[in-house]
Amino acid sequence: MRFSQLYVPTLKETPAEAEVVSHKLLLRAGMIRKLTAGLYTYLPCALRVLKKIEAIVRSEMDRAGFQEVLLPVVQPGDLWKETGRWEHYGKELLRFKDRNDRDYCLGPTHEEVMTDLVRGEVRSYRQLPLRLYQLHTKFRDEIRPRFGLMRGREFIMKDGYSYDASVADAEKSYQLMHDAYHRIFMRLGLRFRAVEADTGSIGGNFSHEFMVLADAGEDTIAFCHNCQFAANVERAEVVEQEVLEGVVCPAAQAVPTPNAHTVEEIANLLQVPTTKVVKTMILTADGKNVAVLVRGDHEVNLIKVQRLLGAESVDLASPDVVEAATKAPVGFAGPCGLDLPIYADFALKGQNDYVTGGNAKDTHLMHVDLNRDAKITAYGDLRNITTQDPCPRCGGQISLAKGIEVGHIFMLGQKYSTAMHATFLNEEGVEKDMIMGCYGIGISRILAAAIEQNHDEHGIVFPPQIAPFNCILLNLDVVNPEVTAKVEEIYKLLCDMGVEVLLDDRDERAGVKFKDADLLGIPIQLVLGKKSLAKGIIEASDRQSKVKVELPIADFVKSYTDYQSQIWVNWSTQSSSL
RNA sequence: CGGGAUGUGGCUCAGUUUGGCUAGAGCGCAGCGUUCGGGACGCUGAGGCCGCGCGUUCAAAUCGCGCCAUCCCGACCA
Numbered sequence: 001m002r003f004s005q006l007y008v009p010t011l012k013e014t015p016a017e018a019e020v021v022s023h024k025l026l027l028r029a030g031m032i033r034k035l036t037a038g039l040y041t042y043l044p045c046a047l048r049v050l051k052k053i054e055a056i057v058r059s060e061m062d063r064a065g066f067q068e069v070l071l072p073v074v075q076p077g078d079l080w081k082e083t084g085r086w087e088h089y090g091k092e093l094l095r096f097k098d099r100n101d102r103d104y105c106l107g108p109t110h111e112e113v114m115t116d117l118v119r120g121e122v123r124s125y126r127q128l129p130l131r132l133y134q135l136h137t138k139f140r141d142e143i144r145p146r147f148g149l150m151r152g153r154e155f156i157m158k159d160g161y162s163y164d165a166s167v168a169d170a171e172k173s174y175q176l177m178h179d180a181y182h183r184i185f186m187r188l189g190l191r192f193r194a195v196e197a198d199t200g201s202i203g204g205n206f207s208h209e210f211m212v213l214a215d216a217g218e219d220t221i222a223f224c225h226n227c228q229f230a231a232n233v234e235r236a237e238v239v240e241q242e243v244l245e246g247v248v249c250p251a252a253q254a255v256p257t258p259n260a261h262t263v264e265e266i267a268n269l270l271q272v273p274t275t276k277v278v279k280t281m282i283l284t285a286d287g288k289n290v291a292v293l294v295r296g297d298h299e300v301n302l303i304k305v306q307r308l309l310g311a312e313s314v315d316l317a318s319p320d321v322v323e324a325a326t327k328a329p330v331g332f333a334g335p336c337g338l339d340l341p342i343y344a345d346f347a348l349k350g351q352n353d354y355v356t357g358g359n360a361k362d363t364h365l366m367h368v369d370l371n372r373d374a375k376i377t378a379y380g381d382l383r384n385i386t387t388q389d390p391c392p393r394c395g396g397q398i399s400l401a402k403g404i405e406v407g408h409i410f411m412l413g414q415k416y417s418t419a420m421h422a423t424f425l426n427e428e429g430v431e432k433d434m435i436m437g438c439y440g441i442g443i444s445r446i447l448a449a450a451i452e453q454n455h456d457e458h459g460i461v462f463p464p465q466i467a468p469f470n471c472i473l474l475n476l477d478v479v480n481p482e483v484t485a486k487v488e489e490i491y492k493l494l495c496d497m498g499v500e501v502l503l504d505d506r507d508e509r510a511g512v513k514f515k516d517a518d519l520l521g522i523p524i525q526l527v528l529g530k531k532s533l534a535k536g537i538i539e540a541s542d543r544q545s546k547v548k549v550e551l552p553i554a555d556f557v558k559s560y561t562d563y564q565s566q567i568w569v570n571w572s573t574q575s576s577s578l
Numbered sequence: 579c580g581g582g583a584u585g586u587g588g589c590u591c592a593g594u595u596u597g598g599c600u601a602g603a604g605c606g607c608a609g610c611g612u613u614c615g616g617g618a619c620g621c622u623g624a625g626g627c628c629g630c631g632c633g634u635u636c637a638a639a640u641c642g643c644g645c646c647a648u649c650c651c652g653a654c655c656a
């Protein structure tokens with residue numbers, strides 16, 4: 001491919017709309033353009049990368065025994081009514097009606113349609129397991145699309161579904177995908193981690209997320225240095241610590257705390273550590289209000305609260321609810337005398353002499369003993385894990401890291417098969433519901449995640465496995481006939497070798513070519529100009545390390561082949577699952 | 579949906595506070611010339627219903643009201 005022919009409108013300046021690195025670089029590198037909020041057009045370079053990602057995903061899915069199909073994007077509302085998700089999925093489901101006034105939606109995921117396909121044909125355990133997948137476009141009307149391709153409304157996804165006759169078989173399907181995902185992310189050249197995850201709205205029994213490690217990640221993962229434990233903080237359980245003896249606690253005493261709202265402000269004002277302050281949050285769970293208590297230096301985990309209460313939804317209560325419950329403005333809630341069910345985190349249990357809100361304007365209570373002065377409904381694991389907590393499996397040291405969720409696998413169980421009557425006859429001739437699993441990979445998100453993880457001040461640093469081209473050949477002297485003739489010769493040679501080469505044949509200054517080559521993130525830069533031609537060499541440089549070597553023109557085929565394979569090997573040793 | 583911000587040539591932004599006469603700069607684009615190994619320089623030129631609507635005024639990019647769009651922070655998720 002010739003640069004002069006390629007539609008890559010690179011930009012010197014970053015469009016104001018972009019905030020995160022991947023979004024900025026995708027725009028600057030001429031890979032994507034925004035159509036409207038959350039909807040992006042992929043230009044040739046981006047599409048080349050996406051196709052490489054898809055090819056790796058496809059080959060590993062096929063290898064795992066999954067068969068590719070392609071389902072419609074538009075789905076009938078009736079199917080969603082069968083599983084109850086027409087009511088429960090929420091506004092992310094874009095709904096509309098056809099000319100006959102029938103309900104339809106754009107597919108945000110395809111459990112219903114895939115299961116409809118399977119239930120129509122499968123009658124016997126002999127036809128199971130059935131493992132299918134597809135690669136196509138999903139639409140979710142996100143509340144807030146952001147970060148370019150990281151959270152678009154329309155995106156490319158690989159979604160796979162398994163149908164098994166028994167739980168044991170379903171677990172095999174799940175493990176097959178777990179292993180395949182490992183191979184996929186290794187082959188993509190990324191640093192990633194599989195973590196235990198919450199199942200969220202998809203539902204099911206258990207799940208793992210595959211996280212690309214990057215500072216811009218929206219998720220926090222906790223992992224152990226000593227054992228294999230790794231989990232999304234949403235999910236990571238906190239083990240209850242040994243109960244410590246409480247000190248002798250004086251009687252509770254109200255103190256004025258004007259202008260102090262946050263835990264830090266209270267702690268400073270009253271000269272106590274934040275660990276001795278109790279955070280009281282009023283939550284609304286399925287329409288009922290409850291109070292949740294955590295230590296001042298801890299964060300409430302709403303998913304854990306939801307699980308403890310067995311609630312469908314849990315949210316922070318609105319200010320008027322808080323004011324009605326505490327008879328005070330927001331910021332002064334406390335457990336003493338509060339007429340609500342009160343759930344407290346384990347960490348508060350063993351100690352006393354706390355500072356809490358006073359349920360009155362500008363007032364807090366000191367010397368609170370929760371067991372003496374408040375009525376705690378129950379203690380439980382209600383907060384996010386911290387680096388101070390021991391590993392819940394082995395007691396080892398916990399670390400936290402940011403990650404971008406690029407894959408998620410779920411053991412669904414019979415949630416959908418039961419609702420949709422996806423049944424089969426077993427060996428005994430008894431009708432059973434199939435056991436399902438579903439397995440997603442965000443293809444277009446991987447493009448963004450790869451850039452978040454691999455970039456520098458000059459631009460993108462693509463892993464060679466997914467780079468839009470294997471190398472870029474810079475003609476530094478397009479007006480010089482000898483140089484140009486030699487460049488053309490090398491270009492043809494590379495094409496004949498099957499190397500995906502981008503020839504920068506533009507009549508531009510050297511600096512422009514170097515800048516664009518860096519920006520695009522092509523792993524290998526080959527440079528030929530008057531100087532190098534005189535020496536009989538081509539300069540090659542590694543986009544990642546910036547290390548330059550000289551390849552003799554005389555022995556170009558072999559020296560290039562060795563060089564490229566070295567670059568690839570370097571990358572594959574970097575990709576890891578930690 | 580709540581909170582914050584921004585809308586001015588293709589891109590980045592100035593001008594808006596204190597209304598004023600042909601609306602500016604840099605980049606990019608077209609032409610000519612000089613340059614040519616890390617985003618060159620000079621000259622010439624094209625390109626703007628100043629987000630949209632209504633209003634105030636002799637006069638609106640600038641003031642008021644309404645709407646729309648985009649971005650950021652929260653609840654969602656591949």
